[in-house]
Amino acid sequence: MSVPLGLHRSLWLLLLAGFVSGQLLAAADAASALVCELRNSGSKAVIEPGRGGSCTGLEIKTGTFEFALPPGSELGRPVFTKAAMEGQPPALVCQPPDTVPPTAAVNVCALEVALTEANADEAVAGLRHHRTIRLSDDGRRLEFTETLTNPTAEVMGAQFGINNTIGHEAADGLFSAYLPTERNVLLISGNGINRFYARNTNWDYQPVEGWLAILNDRSKAGIIFVLEPTALDSFHAVPSQGGCGWFWDGGILKPQAAFTATWWLVPVKGFTGIIHASRRLLADLQANNTSGGLEIIHTLAGTEKPLGEVMVKTSVWGARTKKTMELTPVKLMAVGLDPVTGTTVMAQPLNEPMVFRVEAAGKDWTETYETYREGEFRTTIYPGYPYEPEYRRTKPKKK
Secondary structure (H helix, E strand, O other): OOOOOOOOOOEEEEEEEEOOOOEEEEEEEOOOEEEEEEEEOOEEEEEEHHHOOEEEEEEEEEOOEEEEOOOOOEEEEEEOOHHHOOOOOOOOEEEOOOOOOOOOOEEEEEEEEEOOOOOOOOOOEOEEEEEEEEEOOOOOOEEEEEEEEOOOOOOEEEEEEEEEEOOHHHHHOOEEEEEEEOOEEEEEEOOEEEOOOOOOOOOOOOEOOOEEEEEEOOOOEEEEEEEOOOOEEEEEEEHHHOEEEEEEEEEEEOOOOEEEEEEEEEEEEOOOOOOEEOOOEEEEEEEEEEOOEEEEEEEEEEOOOOOEEEEEEEEEEEOOOOOEEEOOOEEEEEEOOOOEEEEEEEOOOOOOOEEEEEEEEOOOOEEEEEEEEOOOOOOOOOOOOOOOOOOOOOOOOOO
């Protein structure tokens, strides 16, 4: 069957639910696409169903926090085969619902598409993909829910990925990607690779936490993606082009069954790096040599809401001697949605690679995270062969 230009066998249905906050829906082209503008608390997110439901514009102005997505960006593009992670999204047709006027007050949009061999890998052809996108009440983040449903009588696989590209600024090598892997937080900068441990055996940089981030090294602004960790299969990042993403493997999808994954898109400012992220807490740790010892700088912020008083405890574990040192705790009095820092000092640093283990505790919660600092103790100049890393984290089992 021939398909006219601008039309495909796949059909996006744009479903809109009304909320008090407000959103403007404008038809860019009735035959090809809608532009959905989510608005709330001074923030605006532009969603383009014709690009697979990607976010192509994001402006946030809430209180003292301001963030603008560079032109040419495309965040949250769904792809349904690993080989297509860097390819083009399926060209999809969007039809406006007859019951929603063009200026309806809404803040949630939902999109659904039938996957075929024309827009997805044959392994998932026949499934349906449903996406819901919500701009949070405070206007600080986008919340995505992805559902693959198997309406067929066949057993299929629930595999798909998300690709993100930040606009033209990335061409200047300003961005770095942070990926929490089995071999520490893998930092890939726009001009090369740091914190990287190469091996000539099996790849062992699998995700160990449900997040990844891409930050602008100059402005300290960027985006942290907070994900569900158990179904994560792999990360990818090309920060020199402002690109990063991930792939889910939801396992076997029986007839009439569904696989659902949620993720948040959280813009941030003021982070030099990132070593931990959850739906509650964003955190970084920087270790700097000073005349008084090793200075440990903790940076914390709330993800969804302010955290108030947070006690931060740090222990340092020597990768070779297996010794553990407890450092003076740091109390941060008012941790909000913007980053707050606190410092402790290790007067006599261990003369070996070190693992910094952190416990952050609020009124009724505790989170733990860690990072590895190899320092100058690498046995070869190039991070390659033969080199056996002295630190490894275990990838969580899929549930």
